[in-house]
Amino acid sequence: MTGSGYDAASAAIDRANAEDPKNDELLYGRRMVDWVRKLAPGASEELLLAARAQHVRRWTVPRSTYPDGRSGYLRWREGLKKLHADALAAIMTEAGYGAGAVAKARSLLVRKNLADDAEGQTLEDAACLVFLQFEFPGFSAKTEPDKMVDILRKSWAKMSPAARDRALELPLAPAELNLVKRALGK
Secondary structure, eight states: OOOHHHHHHHHHHHHHHHTOTTSOHHHHHHHHHHHHHHHOTTOOHHHHHHHHTTTTTGGGSOGGGSOSHHHHHHHHHHHHHHHHHHHHHHHHHHTTOOHHHHHHHHHHHHTTTGGGOHHHHHHHHHHHHHIIIIIHHHHHHTSOHHHHHHHHHHHHHHSOHHHHHHHHTSOOOHHHHHHHHHHHTO
16 A cells, blocks of 8 residues: 555654654654544555644644734644645655655645545544544643533534544543533533
């Protein structure tokens, strides 16, 4: 399914993610790839690489470098998308990928035309499922419940029906399950 270019690019992304001082991003990238493979067993190399590079070098742009508030947060997130896409493009080019493949992977990371792109939806689904499976308990413990319910509703709206089904199969603790039920109006 994947060739030497894919292996070289994956290794380069992993090396970059391994530089994260908190050691979060290497594991995050691998979890993203695991979910993409579950959701789309025949996923393209571009999608798998975009999943692995979802947060590549994220730690190099702290949230504190942008203004407080929602507007600053959204600008930070848009800046990160470009950072991730640029880093992935350089890695893929060095690994021998052509312009078309690089453009496709970049497009996935900057999330353009998500509604019309099945692979873009798969990437979004994987990000939501990684959050729910691995980050939700810690995040919800430090987030006010009503705000957490709002976040869950927004995440749920981004997910495909198949990903929602997978999310409902996750083994959530009672506190998290209660928040999900509130978000879904159950």
